[in-house]
Structures are given as C-alpha cells and as structure tokens.
Amino acid sequence: MTQMKHQFKFNPLATAILTLLCGSSISSYAESTIPASTVDNQKMKDSIQEAYPGQQFFEQYYVDKSAPEAQQRQGQNLGSAYCKGTWITPISPETKAVDPDNATSTVTADYGHYDPNGDSVLEGNVLIDQQGRQIRADKITIDQTQTYANAQGRVQMAQSGLLAQSDQINYNLKTQQGDLNNSFYISEEQHAHGRADKIARTSENIVVMNNATYSTCPPDEKPTWKIQADKITLNKETGRGETRGTKLYVKEVPVLAVPYFNFPIDDRRTTGVLTPSFGFSNDGGVELAVPVYLNLAPNYDATITPRYIGNRGPMLEGEFRYLTENFGSGMIWGGYLASDSEYNDKDRKDLHLLHNWQINNQFSTNLEYNYASDKDYFADLNNNPNSKTDLNLRRAWELNYKNGIPGLKAQLKVEDFLTLDDTVADKDRPYARLPQFLLNYKTGDAQGLQFEFDHDTAYFKKDMSATSLANNDSYEPSGTRIYNDFSVRYNYRNPWSFVIPEVSLRNVNTFYDKDTVNTLNQTSTSSENQSVTVPEFTLDTGLTFEKEGKYLQTITPRAFYAYAPYKNQNGHPNFDSATASINYDQLFSPRRFYGHDRLEDNNFLSLGLSYSLFDEIGLERLKTSVGQSFYFEDRRVRLDNESDQFDTERHTGPVLSVSSQLSQNFTLGANSAWMANGDNAQRDVQLYYTGNQGNLYNVGYFYRKDIPNRQDQYDQVVASFIQPVSNNWRIMGHAQYDLDNNVAREYLLGVNYEACCWGISVYGRSYYNDLDNVNDDSVKPKRAIMAEISLKGLGGFNNKLSSLLESRILGFNKINQSWTQR
Template identity: 30%
Template sequence: MTPSYTTLRALPPRRLLAVAAALALTGAPVEAQTATPTPAPEPAAATPAGADAVSSCPLGVFHCPPRPESFVLCRPNALLDFYDPTLPRDATLRETSDTVVDAAHVDSSDRAVYRLSGNVRIERADQLLRADRVDYNDTTTDYDAQGNVRYQEAGELLSADRLRGNNQANHGIAENVRYQLLQSRGNGTAARGELIDAQHSRYSLVSYSTCDVGHHLWEVRAKSLKIDKTTGVGTAHGATMRFADVPFLYLPYFTFPIDNRRKSGFLYPTFGSSNRSGTMFAIPYYLNLAPNYDATLEPRIYSQRGTLLAGEFRYLVPGTRGQLNLEYLPNDRGDNTTAAAPTKGTDRWLFKYRDITRIGGPWYFSTAINRASDRSYLRDFGNDLYTTAVGTLTSSGYIRGNGDWWNASFGASSYQNVDPYLPDSVVQYKRWPSATLGLDIPINRWLEFGADTSATAFRKDERIEGDRLDLYPYLAADFRGAAWFVRPKLAYRYTAYQLDGNYQNYGYRGPLTGTQVSPFDDRTPSRALPIASLDTGLIFERKTSLFGTSYTQTLEPRLYYLYVPYRNQDDLPVFDSRRMSFDYWQLFSPNQFSGADRQMNANNLTAALTTRLLDDDGVERLSASIGQIHYFAPQRVQLPNGPVTTTAPTDWTRSDYVAQLNVQLNDRWRLDSAYQWSPNTRQTNLGSLGLQRRVGTDGIFNFSYRFRRNLVEQYDASAIYPISERWRLLGRWVYSVRDKRTVEALAGVEYDSCCVAVRVVGRHYVITRGALASQGESNNALMFELVFKGLGAFNGQTEDVLRRGILGYQ
C-alpha cells in the first residue's frame, strides 16, 4: 500500500490534466472564451455587488450612451460549490507548470495504468480536476473519472457523474453535466456531453442561462445540440425558451454563432401597435453573405395595412462603405382619408441609400438618397416613434476634400416633403448643384487670411429660380495676453445672381396673379459691401469662497463693434435666408440672417459682461453673462413680409437685454437659464429655465420652461424615480400653454434583476398640427421590452425612445 495522499510530480505536462481539459464541454451551448496571454480577470460570477456599477451620465448631456449590461444585482460569488478561489487565473502557465497529483490511494502495478482513488486531486496551473476515482492509461491515453467529478480552469467550472474518453484522440463523454462559464456568466446542465474531437462536440437535453446558478428566471433548453468550432456554428434541435419556467418560444431547429464570427439566422422578433397601422409583428432574418457584406430581410405584418417586406444590405470594401434600405408594401389596405393624398389601394415604399467612397488623396464622395412613395409613409410605418417628427427627406451627393488650411465640396441636394399636412411649397430649394470653398491660411502667429465661397443653382417648382455666387474673403488678427485680447477682422462680401428667364413673373412671395406686385426687374442683381469688426475683452481673476468651498472667480468685460454699410437688397430673391433666433451669441454675430441672400447693415456696439466660478481642478461651476447691442443706425435690411412690401426698418437704439446663467456647484444638480427683455416694448421676448437633479445613482428629475413671444410657451417635466434597486418609475409630461393641451405624456415602469430587465411604457403624443395647434392629431402607443442579459432584447426599441425623451436616461 502506498502512503496516504501520495504526491506525484514531473508527469508529462500534457497528461492527466488533459483528461478534463479535453472535455471542457466547449462552454456547453455557448463557447467559452479562450484565455488571453494576460492574467484572466476575476470571474464574472464572483464579482461583488456594485463592482460593475455604471457611472451616471454627466448632467446636461442630451443623449446619454446606452447602459452596458450589468450583473450587479446577481448574488455575489454565485458559483458552483466546488469553486476554488486560490487557483491561479493565468492559463499561459500550463505549458511550464508541473502536474501535481494527490490521492488517498495510487495503484500502478501494471506500469501502464494509473488507478487513483480517494479524494483524487490533479492540479496544474489554473486547472484542477477532482473525483472519487480516476483511471488513466499512459500508453493508450484512455481515461475514466468516476464519482463526483469536478473540473475548474480560468474560464470554466464543470461537474459530472462520470467523465471518460481518450486524451490522444480528444474524445470524451460526460454524464449528468453541470457547467459555468466564469467570464461570460453562462451556466446550465446537460444529460450527456460528448467531445467527438477537438473541433466537434454534441450534447443532449442541454440548458443555458446567464442567471444565477439554481435561480434561472430565463433559460434556453434544447433536446440536442451540436458545436462545430471549424465553422463557429452551433446547431440546436427542439429548442424552447422559457421565462419564469413558462415556455414562450419554440424553435424546432435553429443555428447560432459560438464565437465572434457572424452567422445567418433569425433575429429576435419585434412587435408594436399604433393608431395609424394597427398591430405590427416582424421577425428579421440575417444573411451573412461574406466577411465584408451582409443583409437582413424583415417581413412585417400590419393588421390594418397588410404585409410589408423590408430589407437592408451593408457592404465594406477597400475605400468604400455603404448601406441600402428598402421597404415595400403592395396594395395598402389602410385608409388615409385625412392625408393630402389618400393611399388606400396603392403600393407604398421607402428607399434609403448612403455611401462614402475614398476617391484619392484628401478627396471622398458621399451619397445619401432618401425617398418615400408618399407624404404619409413615415407617419404610418416609422419604426421609431420619433420618426414622425421628420418632415423632409434629404437626398444628396457630394465630392468633398479638406487639408490643413482648406476645405471644398461639389455636389447636389434635393428634398422631399413627407409631412402630410403641409404643402410642398414649404420645402426648401434644391441645390442643383452647389460648390463651396473654405480657406483659413495663417500668415504669421497673429494674422490669418480666410474665405468662405459658394456657388449654387437653386431650383424649385412654381418659384423664382436662379444661380448665386457668394464670395466672402477676410483678414483676421488675434492679439492676446494673459488677461486681454483684441481681435480685429476686415471682410468683403460680394453676392451675385443669374436668374432664370421667367424672373419677371415673380415678386416677393411668388407668381403674379393678375395684379402687378413689384416684380423682379433685374436678371443679374448683385450686392457688394465691406464688413468690419473689432472684438476686445479683459479677464480679471480673484480667489473667493462659496458655501465653504474655494473658487477662482473671473470677471470678463467684452466690447464688440460691428460696421456694415447699408445696401438695398429688395431686388434680391430669397433662396435660403432666414432670420436667426436672437440669443446671447447673436450679440457677437456679423449677420442676423442665415444664408447669403440678406446681409444686415450695422453700426453696432455690443457690451457684455461674464463672470465664472472655477473650482480647484479648473472645472467651470458657474457662468453668468449679460449683454446688449447699441444701434447707432437703424436696421434697414429685412426679409420680405408680403407680395409688395417688406417689414419696416427698425428705429430702435438698443437690442434686448440678453442674460444667461448656468450653475452646477456639484454633480447632483444643474441649472441652465436664459432671459431676454426688450427695453423698447418693455416686454419679455424669451425666457427659459432648465433644472436637472440627480436622484440617487439611477434616478433623475428634469424640469424646463420655454417661452418665446408669439411662438411657444411650454412646460416640460420628466423623471426617473428609483423605488428600489430593482424598480424604477419613468414619466414625462409636456404641456403647451398656447395650445392649452398636453403635447406629450409618457409613463412607464422598469424592472431590473440579475439577468432580466423589463420595460413597459405608454405614450400619448401629438403627431400633426391642423389650422390651429390645438386641433393637431394625436397618437397613442404602448411599448414593451424584455431584455435577457447576455442574450439580447425582445422588441428592443423602448430604450432609444426613453433616452431621447428623458434627459439623462440610461
């Protein structure tokens, strides 16, 4: 008899431990990750609570990134009971480590077969095999481990009643298997597992879940499963997916990827409901056509309209990448009697294509084509609830290039009206074609020469058409010190037009209708004028404290003088110019109009004052500014306001007082506000207030008030309130004072657990506007999303809606 717990050393490193390593069940239904050359991370299942908690999205960010899957609510150290935390986690040590065998009894009387029994323990580096009995033939490499077989390595735990096979042939059979993937949280069971060779294995009555061991809220079960490492494909037969032990999805046959290689197959189905199209159900099918291109086919069934087929094709070749989307529904059964053009009985479609191709050097060609069969398509079939806000589809193709001191483009843009309640006349002019050239050339460290140049042909049905050249060269200097700056700028703007032959048929607002209304009388009008500005400022600093915290306070007075002589521009058409909203940054702008059709005259002096509080790390915690423009000459350039006359020139000597305040003294709350008061009318023209407050780590409260005279007055409140670490309430309410109605109301609940997240959201929102805003059409939607962590989401659209609708949602 050999002594108790004999230790054998210096066995061939590939022997004995390979007994279990050869039958690691390849991660059961999901492939275990191969250990990297660096030390393996702490097992996912052993992560303590809170270790993978996600930091909150910074306050004030409009669109927070999606929250990565978190298993923080799982039980800490929810591992199979034989896990040994003292083992190394570096799989690269195996080839240089000895194999250590401990057993109560060892019998090797025939010199070829080792028979170990009594608490057998075989260990090498990160690998550990334990069993009641192990027989190993050193000549044939046959092995047989029986009784309470347990195997552990850096990425996996596995137990079985019996484990037998041949190490040289990489063949093995395990019975009554339990497994757990330490790096991807997958775990489950199999009645029988067989490793056919190093690349192929099969299993019977197998299960998989990412929930805690023994507490599977969701689980996939299959009658049989085959794993093929050479193709990266798993094939399951008779698979069911269960939630709370209730089967809800059955697939008699399906395949899935077991590694990062893409695989053709069905994706999760989606469903939804809306007033316009009824209940929708879709099940996409993914086609892995080649490593550099793929496609997705998505048949959808709409209860009120019929069957729609959607397709997506993506490609990536050297120097080019792009995507094509196409949707088609024949013979629409729905009724759009309220639309501008009824669509019942018609074929409806949507076409989208985008491509970016590198031409050579700094040049590339970008294309975006977006077209719909009719103006109601996006309202009726938009998958994303926010798609209903899109009123125009843009198609364009441009050659673009850029360098250190230049940028240029040449191409064309076209637009389609997809708002069923607005006339086509609201769509902007087509740019057919358009060319731009921008220069920014440094002459020395304080002086630069630049230019903004464009040439565009504007086209629009039943409107005046023509070509426009806009030249805008400038010289700009920048003198500065630690506490001051002086920035003079001198520019010259020349704008010339070549109108089409029927230009005399049009006045300020459109075609003549029998009455002479000041038609355009010059086919080649032009405008030329200089633009001069001087921007100066000082920066003072001092140390101060607030609420016991030390800050650096700045005081920054600023003067901005602008001179632009008046030019009569009534004979110039309006192709793309609009008056921009007046705000704080308009105090320092050389033009109050966008586009090039109008250049304001100016003899203005802006005075502004800003103060800031900076903490010891240089982070701005408070910023307050106030400013006003003093007009030494009236603003005479205006946009047309009717078929004959223009709006009267302003004779004000002062602009609105413009003030803004932004405060974030800590990471828990933030306030943003703006205010405009007119000394001329003694009325408030604009007011806004936004307050954001963090509630715990997962909650947030937002409140805002928006007012612009004669345009909008709204209250907007939204919140995410955590009831517990698992439950959160969601809500948003937008009320229009002018319309005396709710513009949007949203309410929902979100449940999060170790391996499942559920969201249910109801939404009521205005999607159209009639003659009066209060007569706008509204829609109701109910959204449901079920997320199986580690596997994906059913109907995964809710999170995008919430992230866009609730500021700070994650």
C-alpha cells in the first residue's frame, strides 16, 4: 500500500498539543514539564539497552562543538569551555514562537482521517508546524466531542531552544488538564537536560511534576551533580515554583536536602529565600548567612539577612531599595551585631544611604550618608571582599547643573565626614563644607580665542575638641573661602606644532566665622578676613616631528613657562589643599597645590621631550618622556608657612616616564623623579603579561621618599599571577609586601578547577585592616580559608573569590572570561 503525505489545517488538535506543551514552558524553569516515555515492547527493549534513561534521545541532539550544525550557531549558547559537546535543538533559542492561540498550524502526516461522528486520527510521521514551534508524533487521536486528545509514539516538541519527548500525552481540551509519564527534556540556552516520572497539568496555570531531575552535565556520562525533587509545582499565574523533597546529588550521592524551596519561574520579583553563603576566618570562625528577599511592592523591595558568626554571635543585615515615580531612586543598607565578644563586647553597627535623582536634562541631585561604629567594622564584618576601610566616611548632598547653558557647569553641595579613628588629631581631620558652590564656565573657540571662569565658594567648619582649643598651636580655624579665576587663552594648533598663551586673574577671600574670630583675638591680632589677588601668565608650546618607514617615529619637544608675582599669604588657613604630586605632566602645570587655599608665585620654565615608536600594526613599542623645571626665583608661597630646601632650589631633578608594548601580550611601564641634589624622590616599575592560554603575570614596585610636609614614605612590592597547570586546573595568587615594615600587607593563594558542569576554587588569604599600624605588637593579620563552588547552570554558593581577584589583579576579568569561555 502506498502512503501519501497530506497537508491540512487541524487547529483543535494542534491547540491541544501546543497548549499542553507550550503553556507549561513559558519560563526557563518550566522546561521539565515537557514529556517522553516508552510503551511498546520494542521501545522497552531499546530502553533496556540504553546506558542511562533517555540516552538515544539525548545523544541525538548533543553534538561535538566542531560539528557544522554547532558552528552555524556562531558560538552562541555553546556551553562551557570544558564541554566537548553542546546541545543543538531543532529551533534555536533566538527564534521566537508566536502565541499558539494566534498561530496557524500546518499538519503533515502519512495518514489522516477526520470523522465528525467518531475519533479523528493522524498517523505516521505526524508533524505539526507553526512559526518557531514544531511537534512530532507517531499517532494523534482526538475524540468525537473534540474534548480529549491523545498523542502516542515519541511525541516531540521543539520551541526556542527547548526540546522535549514523550511517548504518550492525554489531554482534556476543555479543562486544559492532562498528564504524561517518563518525560525527557533539553534546554539549549541553559545547557540543561532532565526527566520526570510524571507530569500533570492540573489547571490552565499549574503544572505538577513528580520525581523530576535537572542537570547541566554532559548526557554521555553519569552527572557530576543533579537536582532531584519528589514534587515540583509550577504556577504561571503567581510566577513561582515550589519544590518538596529536593536533594542535591554529587556523583549519585545526596549531599544536601531541602524539604521545601520556593523559587521564581519568570522575571517577576517575589518574596523568597536566596542562596545561603558560608565561610571561615581566624577571628570570626565559621560563618553562615541566609538572605531573605521581600518583594514589598513593584517599586521597592528589601533583603533581610540573618547571619551567624561563630566567635562573635548573631548579626542582622538589611538592604532596602526603592524607586519613586518623580523623585529618583536609592537604597538604604546596614547591619547590627550586639555585644561582639571579639571586640570587648561592644555593639557593632553600620548604616548607609544613597539616593540619586535626575530632575530633568539640566539638573540632578544625590544624597549620601555613611556611618560605622568603629574603624574595624568593615574589615571584621563586611562580607564584600571589595570593601576598603576609609578613615573618613562621607555624608553629602549635591545639586548638579549641566547641559543647559553651553559651556556652563555648576554644583552646590553640603559635605561632612565621620572620622572612624578617635585617635586622629583634630588638625588631621577633614573640614565639613556647609555648603560649597562650584561653577565653571568655558566659552569661545577651542581652536582659537577662549575664555574660562572658575568659581569656588565654601564655608569650612571643623568641630574642635577642648584639647585643641586649649592648644593654640594646633587650632584649626573655620570660615568662608571665596575663590575666583578668570582666564583668557588662545589655542593655536596645527599638525606639527601648538602655541597656547594664557593670562588669568585669580583671587581668594577668606572670612573667619565668629567662633574663630573670638579665639584668634584672644591669642593674636589676626585679621577677621583676608584677601589676595594674583595675576598669572603661562605659555605652553611644542613641536611634533614625524618620520615614516617600517616604524612610525615621533619626537615632541615641549616648553612651558609660568609667571605669577608673590603675594604674602602667611597665616592664611589651609582648609583642603595639599602639595601636588611629582610626575611628568605636573612639570607643565602652574599649580603646585591641589585646592584653592593658596595662589602660587611662579617664575619657572619647564622643558620636556617625548619620543614614540609605533610598529606596522599600531603597537606603541616605545614611549618615553623626560623633563625638568628651572626656577628663576624662590617659591615663597607655602602651605604650612615654613620654608624648606625645595623652595630655594634653582631647578628640579629630571622626571622620566617610560612605557612599552613589547608585544601584544607584554607591557612595561616605569616612572621616576629625582630631586635637585640627585636623590630619587619616587620611582615605580610595572610589568604586565597576558598569555594566550589564560595565564597572567603582574609585578609592580612602588617607592616614595619621605619628604616632610610633601609626601609620606611608601616602599612596597605588589605581584599577582594566574597560571594554568593543565586543561582544567589553574593556580592564582596575589601578594602586597611592605618593604618599610618588612611585613606582608596581604597575600592570597588559591587553586581553581573547572569542569563542564561544575567548578571549585579553594584559597587562603592573610591581610591587615587598611587602618592598622602593622608595627603595633597587638595588631595581628586576619586569616581566612574559603571555598567557592559553582554548579554551572544552577549558580554558585559563593562569589567572593572572583570579586577579590578582580579588584587586585589587573586584567583578571579578560583572562577569566577567556579561561571559562574558550
């Protein structure tokens, strides 16, 4: 008998199958609702011959990454670098399916019979095809009343990277209820597969699965891990899933059991328990935290984290996020630990607030508040490895203006600081700005005549202790400072030269507040206000010479002259200024100080020479710059009103900067500055290498000479590395060594293993609090041993190591991505 293909519309039957299958696969969590089973004797024999359940089905769609069908996906969704194969389903994840209610189904079969008075049948290679969706079966039957549908014989459904198989589906078209047994599924995008003994669609929105599994491990081996649940209920209406009797298996051995778990199956935010975290440290002991997410409203939520630290006791942390319709967004977070037994039974706490509001295209505002009970809080209790202890916690409100009047930017802010270390002297604590107004206006031609105006008005306030008030030498005044700077420059540039003359007029006015005036009048005859005006002239000029050939070479000589007359500013307060650092670019700036408390006197000339060498592929093989400043007068304006030898020297020492891209993988950088007497003031050398096999090496040396009132001593070596030792193993480390104090400020050593569906990292770390005096015998380093386990496709128990390395190893993100996704 010769069979023929028939094409015809059969929407009731297609709707039955598609509603059952597609309706239960709305989200990535519902893939396991798609079925597969074996019913006849021949298929039972095939099942017995399989090495694992569903072998024939899974291996049909798990292909080598070098296969043409895998390459056609252009590297998308190809899975972990350590998987030899990848899932390729008939319809790619990028193909979106139309709504079954609105789609037209084209049905193809070897045989089709429609009986309005009895059962209608499609038989032999049945294919129901819609845009972005396919269903295959050996036989499909629908009853006379158009109520019950039955599909038999390896029923498969493919849609948007999802593929499922079942040998039989029974479905009630009117109640939209049905069930299927022994189901297998594949999710290409999640690189996952699994099975369920029974799947029942109990209503339009609820699917119940019994004895269901989930894993991202390759199908051709016993899974390294899998999740198995006695019962999974998926509720499309609420967007939540519930599991009961859930177990995590590692190599078929149950290692974790969760009686009940609630999880999301779509993008809606819902209340539930998040992934717990655990760790160990030498001062805290064993730690466990269980965050609970609270979806309070569509525009605000909270996370409450009960936390237990073995040696310290219970702690509570919280975070509240909010989004307003017209007033911006923000978050509030903090923590509380009562009677810390490792900290003299003191209560430990912190509180933070951050709010941002883009009012319109021109105005924006932000608010920041930070509080901590002590200087050791963040080192002892903060879970974030990227957190760095700041001595002074900022509290500020800012109102910003830009993008309105062309060339105009402005800011109004109120700023204060909380100094965490009570032993810090008042003179070393920062001033509060109550408030400060900043304005910059630039207009004219960037290639011609240009005008610029800078303005800074601030009221600086510092609350002084009784000791400081009694000690006149350490008294810190408070008051208002008004700074104005009006400049005119002409920018002349062409391909081979530039000449930029500039004339400016600068003014600083200081008005002491009442408390300061009363105190100063008791001890001296200081004026209640002070005013200084200084004109200034600068000329910046240079030439560029190029030579083309196999390599492109450029030489740029540069000369910079600055003149400003001396105005006596002895006794003027220093609210927020500091001496500028020494580097090549600083040679060509008239500003010796950062801040607006002093108007520099200048009469100097800086000369510099830069050389660059570019190869044929554009790498800058060599860039070197050397320069020096020559003074025609002593510098008489000082921050601390005390002269030193540097203010009377006729010239600086040479300043040198060198960098080189020795290859696409190897970069070298070095900087050095000498004083006039030949002593080296500072130097640093950095080497950076990234290999093509996921290896990375960084070495840096940084030195700063102790120059009183100018820069503090600093002498440290920093090194880090990542080195693969096999296809799956790599070791990594970071060290920061203080040569001044002969102590390791921080060191970290870890090992990482990556497999197709899982990974593990174990590392040890020793470090000091940033604010600790390492020479104090009572100060001991903090030590921790941590483990990070990642079950790919499910999530990780801990993500601290990656965050830690990201902040300490230059280039870690790029290397880590190439290692895990090659």
